[in-house]
Amino acid sequence: MQNLPSRAAAPRLDLADLQPEDYVDLLHPAGQHGRPALLWFQEDAPRNLCASSASLNLAMPGLIDGRAYLSMNRFRARRCSSQITALNALYADLDWHKTALWRDHPTEDVEDAIFRRLDAANVPLPSVLLSSGRGTAAIWLVHEMPTAALSRWQAAIGALNEFLRPFGADRASQDPARVFRVPGTINEKSGRRVRVAGGSGLRHDFDSLADIIFRAVGRPTRDELQAARLSTARRSRLAPTGGNMPRGLSPRERFRQIREDLDRVRIAWGGEVPEGKRNTWLHLYATALTHDPDIKEIAHEIADAAQRGTPDLPDKEVAVIIRAGERQANSSIGTGVMSDGRYHYSGDRIAEMLDISGEDARALGLRQVIPTNARRERRADAERERRARKGAKSRAEWLAANSASRTRPWEQLGMGRSTYYKHLKSGTLPELPVG
Template identity: 40%
Template sequence: MENSSQSHPAKTHAFAHLRPEAYCSLLHPQDGFGLPSILVKSHDGNTSGKTVELDHLVAMLPVYQDATSYLSLNRFHGSRGNNKVAALNALYVDLDFYNIEKLRRMNCSEVRAAFLSHLSRKSVPAPNLFLNSGRGLSAIWLIDSLPPGGRSRWKAAMQALLRLCAPFGADKCCSDEARVFRLPGSLNEKSNTEVAALLGSSERFCFDALSDAIFRSVGRPTREEFNCRRLGKTGNQTSNPNGREMPVGLSPAARFALILSDLEAIRGHFGDRIPEGMRNTWLHLYATCLTHLHDVVDIEGQIAETARQATPDLPHQEVAAIQTQAQAKTLHPDKRYYFRGSTIAAMLGVSDDLARDLGLKQVMSEKLRTAGRSKQRTANRRSKGVVAREDYLAANSSSQEKPWEALGISRATYYRRKKQNKLPRHSKSVRQVCLRLQGHHGDQGTDPNFGEGRNIALCLSGTPLCEGARQTKA
């Protein structure tokens, strides 16, 4: 099956009936963490639920199908519950389209087609599975399993998905981790219809890519954009101390424009001709960038001209294949390739030293990108007047000299009096006197004059002495 990108499987509108055994195995792989949960409603109305091994679930399917049975979408440790989640396995919506006036007269096939068209217009990939329960319709997107620590991100994606699917009667209550859907092959007692599962693609989605597509469809920021906003980065670009522009929260078009510039810089490094061994890869990446730009009129012609100049020895059939693929991606934006800058650097063998020398803005390793961001954050802090730690400690050495000990007061009292401007003017001299006096007297248990240095320090600091101390002083 063709992949439309590194993150999304190819979107297809052809859905075929799926056997219940295959549905269970696809939803809950053998190597997954935790166990699926089955909920069975008996004829007298009582319900019982338990987590079971996949082998047991498949073996007992005929029994479960004879009753009103439900299967969890996620997996659990022990009993099914939101606080017992072992792995988040899918995103899903329950479409009660019969509650929508304009959809009420449609059958499930018509609603499914309209729903897929709606997702396509919003640039959200089609779900892997549909469940036809006899009344409504359920859509399931399979994802690479998330650990329980990803629940907050999963919930945010679920809320955005409900908003996206609201025109089709998405049930707002169907958004918890412990949700169960009817088991395919069982009978919906309300409509007297057998539940059927339809499969479009068996390839799981990368959660980050899928959730970003859902967030964009409802006008919410992607994860990267949200992090940039949270860090207070309001502009699209900020200045770097070395003079380069560090992109922040760029759109795909802007990011691939920078990647295109980096590819041209790499080409210039090799004397305007890409060496053998990386010609096909470089031209493929170049064509990928063009598919993301909005001002490219003749993409096949531009690829041909670039191949003539940069990769003249590349066989014509390889250039033609890249042209055909790029033209197809341009006509179907949802199938375009997406590459990280670090992935491109690895594909072309771009070292950190070369990336620095060429001043690349996107094609670099994650290590180099992280270092650049760290320098940028430091520069931003300095521009806002935040002093470096070593400079602060050089100007504020109290934490190292501990003058409160010489004054015989606590650290908190010292800083409180310092704020009130009630400290002696020559606190260092006081400390030196106290240290000399304390050095000439014994410990508290044997020397009757112990504490004389402390009393002198207290006197110099303006602290009143107790009655015993006044007598000693006299």
Template identity: 45%
Template sequence: MKHLSTNQHDNAPAAADLTAADYIRLLHPTDGVGKVSFVLIRSRNETITKTYSVDTAPVIVDALLDESTYVSLNRFNGPRTSSRLAQFNALYLDLDVHTLPGSNQLPDHWAGSFASDLRAKNLPQPSVLISTGRGLAAIWLLEPLPAKARSRWSATMQALIKLFRHMGADSACSDCARVFRVPGTINLKSGTEVRTMDGTLRRYKFDVLSDCIFIASGRPTRRKLKEIRQLKKKGTVATTQENRRGLTPKARFTMIARDLDKIVVHWGGRVPLGHRNTFLHLLATCLTHTGPASEIETHVRRIAAVAVLDLSGREISGIIKSAETKAQESCSSDPGLDGRLHYSGAKVAELLNISDSLACELSLEQTFSETERARRKAGRERNRRRDQGACSREEWLAINSASRGKPWQLAGISRSKWYEQGHHKISPSQ
């Protein structure tokens, strides 16, 4: 039986209220390899798995809507087990918003908060967003990714989940054999129909989407890690913090925290609309590097009470919880091994819309673009060389260019003879 949605509304997004068959076709197009599995949960002790080809799955799904039915998001060679994985089809999040403060809010409220959070982190909206009856399921469909990319897929899933733990992201929802509820079925725990709410309906390139997730996490991209490994093989990258050039994470995030104070003063003491979540998240991230986790909540709430007045207590608590979790993870001077977030100064400037001219005006220490960073570095290098007695090329040529002055003519000898006799080694004052 096909259930009728009670949530139809005008001007709905294209992905809203998809039929079960259309959802299966979207999730599992006919290209690629592998089969689709449905899991029917009839009781605590009775679970049935049925596996179909991608052609048959959309046809058969309507007959399964009277059951508590789930569908696999990836594809398998036969029964749905990790060892039989055929290809990766998606990245996904199971958001248990019913466990968060304010859980009585409608799904549209949580969907709006999630969309805003994605924009703040510069991440694309999911291909499809589902109201599961008690929470949300976000799915980013992928262009077919072979099973041999398992380690890269798993690392990206872990990073994605950590980014949204403050919104109830289920850490157990990270395995490739995961199944999600089928739209049109009823969640027996809440008595609510499962339905699609929103989404781009797009399929994303895995490498591009993965890089976006790692950048949002403050971690190096795959290309950056490859460059670091190549440099280490050549012996051009120091392996200890004592020999590594540049600031320690603690020193750098201490500077960023001072920059944030200056930026708030420039804003008149109040963080403007559109930057409140991002600003407080960046502040909390700084605290994960500069002090003990026990002080994060006190400091964040103190700043929020003064500069971020309109942010809800639920949102503030989510930011604090996420930061405290990060602060308790593995710490390393190498961002690739550190569980904490490592935003660059350029990324902070981009997130808060800080221009280079404003960064100079406010004397910011880290929060500016890579272009401004290169300009400042070049200026420091010029000053260092000047302090060591170096002069400009024009000055050097004016003093040392024998070709311009032609002193051998004044000596009444040829040029070659002048150099042969060593006159070029004698300073003019001698």
């Protein structure tokens, strides 16, 4: 299949007043590859139609008071994964009403919290935020991609749902044949009318959006992963017969130091992690534990860390982190960084996630959780100390001892500069006149 051409970004719309027909046109504009699919119910019997947006819009007026769903991607003749023609969006179905943390909050408060989480990680706002009456669907439109990009799409949508897991992201929503309710229709479970709660209305470049999402969950971007693979392959080609020699710290040792740093930070906070950082701190601590193959009871270790540092974190959120830690710890350890299913956060990224400044890192004696600029300063200080131990002089000291260029003694001796240095080298330099 040929690569699909990029399309211009959709214009901004007044999404609060988005009508069903406008919603269909926004998601599936004319001139695209494939056909969107519509699912509706007639006397509880499902009906399906895969057709152009214009054809689907003809059916909209008769569906508003019932149940109707629109596909996020496009198909050849019917809605199923094997019939995918064009990938059109990334999305997350947020069943926050099922979570202990958010189920008692008003919808508007939850949606504000979703926006704040996205903003804190520099993830752009959804193109459409759909309020279904019992939960929320967040949709990021992308320039259409061919089915050859399905594995990349699956990786990105998996990372997006992981990032939004605190809001009850439904893993089943990662199906490329997924449908969401059409705004203006009725959610029969709640009796409420589905509405568009907000969104930018914009369409994104997939690679750029995916990289932002990967960074938000501590995964490498596509370029970083490719660079790591090339580096591993290059080291393998250059390795002597006896095998690769280890360079630097192993992931096991580096993440052991990260655990120690996280405990130092917790102690500096008074022994318990403050609200707003509890979930992040425990996730990072659990991630560090997954890199130690000697830890057999990782669930027990994570639970202990939660008891020490995040005793007020809801049990359900702790359980989610424990399950994720167990899953990663049970993965086989790969031969290179970022190839084993575990998170490989950098110290700079961890410092950013926990708001650790360079001054904090120095005051606490942290060894790994250090901002990049502070790490550079630390290395520069260490290099200066090393040079000083070997007798090297600072620039100021060298200039003080080599001031001839400033005092120009050859002029006082009535000779040229080159003649002065010849006499200086041979030891025949006359004494400077006094006074």
